[in-house]
Amino acid sequence: MALSVRTLPLRGFLVPRPQPTRSQDAPSPRLPLSSAPAPCRHKNEEDNHSYYVSRLYGPSEPHSRELWVDVAEANRSQVKIHTILSNTHRQASRVVLSFDFPFYGHPLRQITIATGGFIFMGDVIHRMLTATQYVAPLMANFNPGYSDNSTVVYFDNGTVFVVQWDHVYLQGWEDKGSFTFQAALHHDGRIVFGYKEIPMSVPEISSSQHPVKTGLSDAFMILNPSPDVPESRRRSIFEYHRIELDPSKVTSMSAVEFTPLPTCLQHRSCDACMSSDLTFNCSWCHVLQRCSSGFDRYRQEWMDYGCAQEAEGRTCKDFQDEDHDSASPDTSFSPYDGDLTTTSSSLFIDSLTTEDDTKLNPYAGGDGLQNNLSPKTKGTPVHLGTIVGIVLAVLLVAAIILAGIYINGHPTSNAALFFIERRPHHWPAMKFRSHPDHSTYAEVEPSGHEKEGFMEAEQC
Numbered sequence: 001m002a003l004s005v006r007t008l009p010l011r012g013f014l015v016p017r018p019q020p021t022r023s024q025d026a027p028s029p030r031l032p033l034s035s036a037p038a039p040c041r042h043k044n045e046e047d048n049h050s051y052y053v054s055r056l057y058g059p060s061e062p063h064s065r066e067l068w069v070d071v072a073e074a075n076r077s078q079v080k081i082h083t084i085l086s087n088t089h090r091q092a093s094r095v096v097l098s099f100d101f102p103f104y105g106h107p108l109r110q111i112t113i114a115t116g117g118f119i120f121m122g123d124v125i126h127r128m129l130t131a132t133q134y135v136a137p138l139m140a141n142f143n144p145g146y147s148d149n150s151t152v153v154y155f156d157n158g159t160v161f162v163v164q165w166d167h168v169y170l171q172g173w174e175d176k177g178s179f180t181f182q183a184a185l186h187h188d189g190r191i192v193f194g195y196k197e198i199p200m201s202v203p204e205i206s207s208s209q210h211p212v213k214t215g216l217s218d219a220f221m222i223l224n225p226s227p228d229v230p231e232s233r234r235r236s237i238f239e240y241h242r243i244e245l246d247p248s249k250v251t252s253m254s255a256v257e258f259t260p261l262p263t264c265l266q267h268r269s270c271d272a273c274m275s276s277d278l279t280f281n282c283s284w285c286h287v288l289q290r291c292s293s294g295f296d297r298y299r300q301e302w303m304d305y306g307c308a309q310e311a312e313g314r315t316c317k318d319f320q321d322e323d324h325d326s327a328s329p330d331t332s333f334s335p336y337d338g339d340l341t342t343t344s345s346s347l348f349i350d351s352l353t354t355e356d357d358t359k360l361n362p363y364a365g366g367d368g369l370q371n372n373l374s375p376k377t378k379g380t381p382v383h384l385g386t387i388v389g390i391v392l393a394v395l396l397v398a399a400i401i402l403a404g405i406y407i408n409g410h411p412t413s414n415a416a417l418f419f420i421e422r423r424p425h426h427w428p429a430m431k432f433r434s435h436p437d438h439s440t441y442a443e444v445e446p447s448g449h450e451k452e453g454f455m456e457a458e459q460c
Helices: 062-067 270-274 299-304 307-311 316-326 355-360 366-372 382-409 414-421
Strands: 005-010 013-018 046-048 052-057 079-081 091-103 106-114 118-120 134-139 151-156 160-168 179-186 191-197 213-225 233-244 254-260 283-285 290-292 429-434 439-444
Touching (some): 062 254, 091 160, 134 179, 134 191, 270 316
Antiparallel strands (some): 091 106, 151 160, 160 179, 179 191, 213 233, 429 439
16 A cells, blocks of 8 residues: 655654555555555454454444443552543653553653543654554544643552543533543553443544544664764654554444553564564574564664564574674673663663754663673772762762752742742643644643542652
């Protein structure tokens, strides 16, 4: 299926966005790579989407009610009403899970909840959260700040994490009524969308001010040379898979369950990888000790270490023979010896990365790992480093104690006012701003009011 793809520059990010077509199939970026899995659209009550199987349950089916998680009946200590998100419009906040959630085969511990009816699953925060890497039960222009009854609630009991948009209204469409729906992330990788109150037909919701989507999406990020500054590199985001549900099927008391399918990343040995009967073209990268199709969040490392070329025309026995020939008791430490397969931190920065961070650290991907393992750091005596660390720690503690004594004794000093103004209750969160072509976000101060009767959520 031929698709026209446009790459949009965005403050150091490139987000591929397909041109609209008349086809009912979901658009997919054409990558300069081979055999990329094509995005899918939910057509029937059960569909296979390569990475997930989706099952739709209508209002008359009992299982749709069984899938709904009643947050009101949950342990109160495990339920958080996010005060900031419940009082604002187009805002997002990061939350840490109590378990590793496998998303497209990648274990995630942090997610970002948005007021617009979706969860951003990416590691690197950028200015177009709605573009890709999302779990969207109903992405739309919701404004929880419109009503005191509107809340954004999340619940985590160690086996399931639930986000519920409760009695939220569409901006500019408040007369249509309130929406109540949720997304549940289960520890085994299942994703459930539950819809309790959908007061209008979803296809009728306008997307002029905010995208309207229902489904899943994931992408990988790579570093490309910047055309403006040859010595620097810019991040490019490529969406490699998307599932779009039929919006007309989203009705009150309906539910959708996504069951994850096996991926190449689950294989931990060369033999298991090469003998895999998955629909993906799995290859084994001996350097990284990883099985992959090349289309996942570890794409940057896959290219940096030449894994596609390494695996071409070779067998597991070839790798074993090489290990036997090169084995030596005097083998020096190699930058490949580190564990590169346990988390996604080797590819993505585990923080709220901004445009400035990208400029300051353009090699934040695989190259940064090699820099951290520079031979210059290996010759430092262990005992000297320990002594220096202890001395610095003592000086730091002493400085903090002295600063605390001074601030306590001089509450009107500039230093005291500086820390008061920046105490956690006034830390900024991320808020979307409306633009003609897309939705972006920026740092803003949260509004000062809270909704009566609700406990204050922990800052995320």
